[in-house]
Amino acid sequence: MCGRSTITLEAKQEIGTSLSEAERAELAAWVREQAAHGRKPPTICSSSYGGSDKSQDYRISQVLETLSPRSISERMDRVLENLGALAVHPGERCRLTAEDYYLCFAKSAQQMDFFLSALQDSGWIKGIGEGWQELIVTFEGWKRIGELESVGARGDQAFVAMWFDDKMQPAWDNGFYAGIKAAGYRPLRMKELEHNEKICDRLIVEIRRSGLVVADVTGHRQGVYFEAGYAMGLGTPVIWTCRKDHMKKCHFDTRQYNHIMWESPEGLAEALEHRILATIGEPPKR
Numbered sequence: 204m205c206g207r208s209t210i211t212l213e214a215k216q217e218i219g220t221s222l223s224e225a226e227r228a229e230l231a232a233w234v235r236e237q238a239a240h241g242r243k244p245p246t247i248c249s250s251s252y253g254g255s256d257k258s259q260d261y262r263i264s265q266v267l268e269t270l271s272p273r274s275i276s277e278r279m280d281r282v283l284e285n286l287g288a289l290a291v292h293p294g295e296r297c298r299l300t301a302e303d304y305y306l307c308f309a310k311s312a313q314q315m316d317f318f319l320s321a322l323q324d325s326g327w328i329k330g331i332g333e334g335w336q337e338l339i340v341t342f343e344g345w346k347r348i349g350e351l352e353s354v355g356a357r358g359d360q361a362f363v364a365m366w367f368d369d370k371m372q373p374a375w376d377n378g379f380y381a382g383i384k385a386a387g388y389r390p391l392r393m394k395e396l397e398h399n400e401k402i403c404d405r406l407i408v409e410i411r412r413s414g415l416v417v418a419d420v421t422g423h424r425q426g427v428y429f430e431a432g433y434a435m436g437l438g439t440p441v442i443w444t445c446r447k448d449h450m451k452k453c454h455f456d457t458r459q460y461n462h463i464m465w466e467s468p469e470g471l472a473e474a475l476e477h478r479i480l481a482t483i484g485e486p487p488k489r
Contacts, residue, residue: 206237206238206239209244209246209247211247213249216249228305229267232271232305232306241288247261247263247266279325283322284351285307286306286322290340295339296337296338296339326343354439355413358414358486359389360388360391361386361388361414361416363375364392364393364417365418365424368422374446378472379472382473383476385476386480391413393406410433414439414483417444418430419443421449423453423454431457442463442479443463444475445463445464447464450462
């Protein structure tokens, strides 16, 4: 029903004993969404997982807290994007079954009918025949999908450009992720978005739709400078960070910006939270 995925024994136990029915449905919906968009099958790990965090590894808490829809309006947008992924091209029909309710971030066929009816009332989809066995995304629906990739479309998303080195994992877990989440934003880095598209295409889409970008130049990776420059060209706020012992090698074109110089992940989290709230403010409410 949800597409291919791998689940660890610890995660299976957590799902069976600690998650509510709504949380289990939310997790299943996210897994189904990955399959609909042609992304690599994820590995679901427990919330306490402390491994190497490979690109396809996702903690249950991460999915529920930062990768799932936060509001009804976002849920409707995600459902529409998923239907667009099924249709592939404008004008093509989507074919749904009762088992596809997870694709609609619903926990039952009845709830799926509610969401699809709301999308039809908005003029974004049109049912064909009885029920929702077939439907089409309308012209207005495709326009809406395009809007969801526009600059700042997900204002509460914070894209993190950083060095993908195992030594940086504690900085991600206890620094960037913790600090951004504490400020009310949803942290996202390209490592968590394995897919079958060209990486530059997906990267550009996610930077465009983010409300802010955090660029950590530790390790001085060229990709980080590119991602930060692209965000600045869009007018998206960029917060610069660097581990203190790497600051001397910071590129001269970016030294003029006020970097958060950090020494520990915990110190980074606190400084990042304060910088975000002081210079950008809380994320927009949806």
